[in-house]
Amino acid sequence: MSFFNYAVSKTIMHVPSPVVHHFAKDYVAGNDLDDAVRVCRELSAKGIESTLDILGEYITKKEQALPFKQDCIDILETIHRDKLDANLSVKPSQMGLLMDYDFAFNNLRDIVARAAELNGFVRIDMEDIECNEDTIKIYRILREEFPDHVGTALQSYMRNAMDHLELLGDGPINLRLVKGIFIVTRQQAWRDPELITRNYIQLLERMFELGAYVGIATHDERLYYEAQKLIKKFGLKREQYEFQMLLGVDPELRDLIVSEGHRLRVYIPYGKQWLGYSRRRLLENPNIARAALGQMLRGTGGR
Template identity: 60%
Template sequence: MSLFNQLVSRTIMHIPAPVVRFFAKGYIAGERLEDAVRVSRELNGRGIMTTIDVLGEFITTLDQAENFKRECLGILDTIDREKLDANLSLKPSQMGLLLDREQALANIREIVARAADLGNFVRIDMEDISCTDATLDFYRALREEFPGHVGVVLQAYLRRTPADVAALADAPMNFRLCKGIYNEPRTAAWKNQETINRSFVHILEKMLAAGAYVGIATHDEKLVFEAMRLVDEQGLKPEQYEFQMLLGVDEELRDIIVAAGHRLRVYVPYGESWLPYSRRRLKENPSIAEHALRQMLNMRKV
């Protein structure tokens, strides 16, 4: 990691919001759903699918959960009306998980039911380990009621994930596999980056061998290569998996994946709660800030 990236990673939580906004603006669609629709339409025009997410998590009242539920229902209706090649991502804590577990499940169920009615799909995001068991319980219940319309995220850095895959293998599975970004204790998560990468490949191989549909979520070229290798070895067709990337991150690699004939989905976040998301992403991947700074300097030279 470069000295600049180390500095960003260590100080990002204390950098003023306007500075964070400058570095992160290319990685968030905007503050309104209309912004996410615009970005999704542009990506669809390049043969890229999207998943739309309204930013906001770890709410403090059930009224906030109700507002987020309505927003998610509106996203699904908008995707249908605008004929976008897009689905929805949501966070259980956004739906009230840490306030009222049953109400959170009811909120998510209503959203997944709307997605099923519209022939669409909802991805239940994974948050920190305080939410893991409940999130997987929600997924298990909803995939039984709405098969083919709901999926969940699993994180390669968690030591428990291979066992979670095995436990969910009693029915069709739809996963997004990512490395994981929350700061978990060593007893729960691998800390060495090479180990996390090896875990990612190990878990992906298990998922694909078990017949799961996997959204392979990574910007790491090594992991993209390993995923392509596994897809080739198992003779999978493009409709049996997809790659996933964040908006604005390594667009050249994104184009390489698409040009190779693989399907790819871009995560398109929007909303007023952009600051905590941006800080977390910049801490995880400080090269975003370095890339933005280089672009700014190059523009000034012209």
């Protein structure tokens, strides 16, 4: 790890929010749904699909969940009304999971039920270790009722990821596969980047063996290479998988993936509660901070 990357990892949670905003503003669409829709249309014109996400997480009062729930339903209805090539991502902690499982489950079920009515799709994000088991449990229940309209995610740095995948093997599987970024203990997750990458490849291969639809979420060119090998090995058609990337990260790789004939979906976050998301992105990829710092020193900047 370089000194710069080490410094980012140790200090990012304490950096003042205006500084984080300057670093991360190209990676959040804006404050409002209209901002996300605008970015979605820009990407769609390039043949890229989207997933929309209203930022905000780890609520501490049940009444905080209700506006977020309505935001999610508004997103689904906007996607349907405006015929956007997009779906919805939602965080269980935003729906109250860390306070009351049943309350959060009912909120998530209402959202997925509305998606099913509109022929839409909801991705239940995987958050930190406190949400891990309950998120899998909720997904298992909801996929039985709405098999074509809900999915979740697995993180390859988690030591229990393969166990969770095998647990899901008794039904339809729709998963977003990521490396993972939330802070957890060494007993819970691998720390070595090579082990995380190798586990990602093993998980992806097992997902394809189980007939899963996978959102291959990566900005790692090696993983893109390995994924292409597995796609060819299993003879998958274009509609049987997709690649996924974050807004603003490595547009050159993004355009390459599209030019080579793969489906690509870009995660579009928006909302006033952008700080926690932005800090995790900087922790995940200190090169973003390096590039933004260079822009600041040169007197330039992004959108």
